[in-house]
Amino acid sequence: MDRDVVVNIENVTVRYHHFEAVKNISFDVKKGDVIALIGANGSGKTTLIKALLGLLRVSQGTIWKADGLQIGYLPQNTSLQDRFFPATVEEVVSIGLLAKRKFPKFLNRDDRKKILQTLDMLRIPHLLKKRIGELSGGQQQRVLLARALVSAPEILILDEPTSALDHSMRKHFFEIVKKLNEKLNITVILVTHDIVSAGDYINRVVYLDQVIKFNDTFDAFCEHPELSPFVHTHPLKHTEGVKS
Ligand SMILES: Nc1ncnc2c1ncn2[C@@H]1O[C@H](COP(=O)(O)OP(=O)(O)O)[C@@H](O)[C@H]1O
Ligand SMILES: [Mg+2]
Structure with missing residues (x-):
């Protein structure tokens, strides 16, 4: 091949x-x-x-x-509002790292750095601590993209x-x-x-x-x-x- x-x-x-x-x-x-x-x-x-x-x-x-x-996936019809309310952007993006991990399932310093770098890359670092319910549709889609990207697929x-x-x-x-x-x-x-x-x-x-x-x-x-x-x-x- x-x-x-x-x-x-x-x-x-x-x-x-x-x-x-x-x-x-x-x-x-x-x-x-x-x-x-x-x-x-x-x-x-x-x-x-x-x-x-x-x-x-x-x-x-x-x-x-x-x-x-490594595959990053942004599924169809994902409404952040419905699925993750009242999570913060950081929490939603962290799922992209933690979902693949067995144990322990909490964020270390390195993870936090990766999350911030990913948000930086998508030009939304200021949204880190925001609740997803406060975001516009375009911002929400970028957060979902960040979740798919954070594990460096x-x-x-x-x-x-x-x-x-x-x-x-x-x-x-x-x-x-x-x-x-x-x-x-x-x-x-x-x-x-x-x-x-x-x-x-x-x-x-x-x-x-x-x-x-x-x-x-x-x-x-x-x-x-x-x-x-x-x-x-x-x-x-x-x-x-x-x-x-
Ligand atoms: N879980 C399911 N059970 C039975 N039929 C399904 C299921 N998911 C999708 N389908 C059917 O399979 C076909 C293809 O669906 P889908 O892959 O979602 O198409 P698309 O993403 O192109 O809109 C459709 O006819 C849909 O109704
Ligand atoms: Mg479809």
């Missing part, structure tokens, strides 16, 4: 009982890739991500990951991270992800309906509809006669409601 390959998905099918959510999926993720995983609601994007993370069992096929590959998986954000915050969020990729060489898998905002730095588009319908560069995607309308009339407005 190519030395740069960090994840290899081969003929993967995932079923819920008898229902095949994704069918016979094959693709590689290479170090430094920024992959946009797109497709309509219900096309199997989250299912595939969860299988990759080992949260769902693969019914057929194999998923190979590079030895010791090699690959970052973001499942519709900007769906609750308005256009300008969305742009801003994608700028951050771009920097993480360019400066820290973090590999990114981005599930999104907004490949227009993300377009200038994704190097591969994987278009899912139970099976893979397309897997090529962003430019090739834009030029594709049947898929290019997706770029202009992508279902963003219909599927991504603004949440409180």
